[in-house]
Structure formats: structure tokens, C-alpha cells
Amino acid sequence: NNHAQKDSYIRIGGGCPAIIGKKLFVQVQRIKAKNKRNTGRYHSKEFYLLTGKLVCDVCGKRMIGNLRFSGRSKTRLATYRCNTHRAMCNNKELNKDYLDAYIAVLIGERLKPKNLRKAVSKVNQQVQKFNSSYDKYHTDVLQQYNEVQDSLANITKAIEKGIFTDDLLQRAERLENEKTKLE
Structure with missing residues (x-):
């Protein structure tokens, strides 16, 4: 019954304006897929690339990393969320893997080889x-x-x-x- 309902949906390609370009989206998806394959590393402490750099656009407080395992399958859910109590700020959590990967791709695009060599040095x-x-x-x-x-x-x-x-x-x-x- 549920399957029949899904078949009745009409999909319109490009019906919603894209926030980021298709090329960048594909790169982020590749990084996310690679992270899913390397799940063993998530048993250790989680690394939050943007710790101390994200600010909540609702209340202005810093956003912090949060890791939890949800559902029966204990799916790993790593996010950045507002440090303010939910009763005071209703801003939604941000997917950590997606945001970290997105920022990493942006940095890679903006670093020219010469600047990158200097930074590495x-x-x-x-x-x-x-x-x-x-x-x-x-x-x-x-x-x-x-x-x-x-x-x-x-x-x-x-x-x-x-x-x-x-x-x-x-x-x-x-x-x-x-x-x-x-x-």
C-alpha cells in the first residue's frame, strides 16, 4: 500500500532551486560516502572540524558538536547544534558530515597551489x-x-x-x- 503511494508521486528535476552547484554537491556526496565506509574511526573521539567557528543565526551563541546513536539500528548521528537550551532557541541541528565536507571542498577550491604549498610548509x-x-x-x-x-x-x-x-x-x-x- 505504501509502495503504491510512492509510485504515484511525480518527481520534477530541478523543481527546487539548488543552494550549491551540482559539481560541489557530487564532491560532498563522495566525501560523505567515504566517511560512511570508514565507520570504525567513529568509535574513537569524534573530530568536529568547525568547533568554535559556527555561530547560531537565531540566538548568536556558539554551536557545539553532538554525537548520538538513534533508532533500533543505532544509526550514528553527528551534528552541530546550538549551545543554548532548546526551550530558549529552536534552531535546528546541522549534519556534521555534510557541513564538514562542504567546507573542506570550499577551502580546497579557494586554495591555489602556491598558497597551499606555503600553508603546508x-x-x-x-x-x-x-x-x-x-x-x-x-x-x-x-x-x-x-x-x-x-x-x-x-x-x-x-x-x-x-x-x-x-x-x-x-x-x-x-x-x-x-x-x-x-x-
């Missing part, structure tokens, strides 16, 4: 700077960790020899706490 410089400072930090932490391990090993040896004092136990406890922080 700056990002690479920042990455190298971060990596070198991280490597130094990691080395320092590793050295502190090894020193704590050695101190704990010495305390264990002392206890095995029968030296068992409150000060020694308190020091061991402090070192264990420090070891946990360093880990």
Missing part, C-alpha cells in the same frame, strides 16, 4: 618544532622515571635486608606516586 615547520620540544620533554621524563625506578629498587633491596622503617615506607609511597605521574 608552515604546518611542517610547526610539526618539526613540536616534535623537537616533545623529544626533549620525553627524554627528560624518561630520565626522571629511570631515577625513580632505581630509587625504588634500592628501597626494595633495603627491605629484603631487613631494614624496615616508617621513613622508608613513606619514601617508597612518594616514589610510587611520582612513578605513576611519570608513566
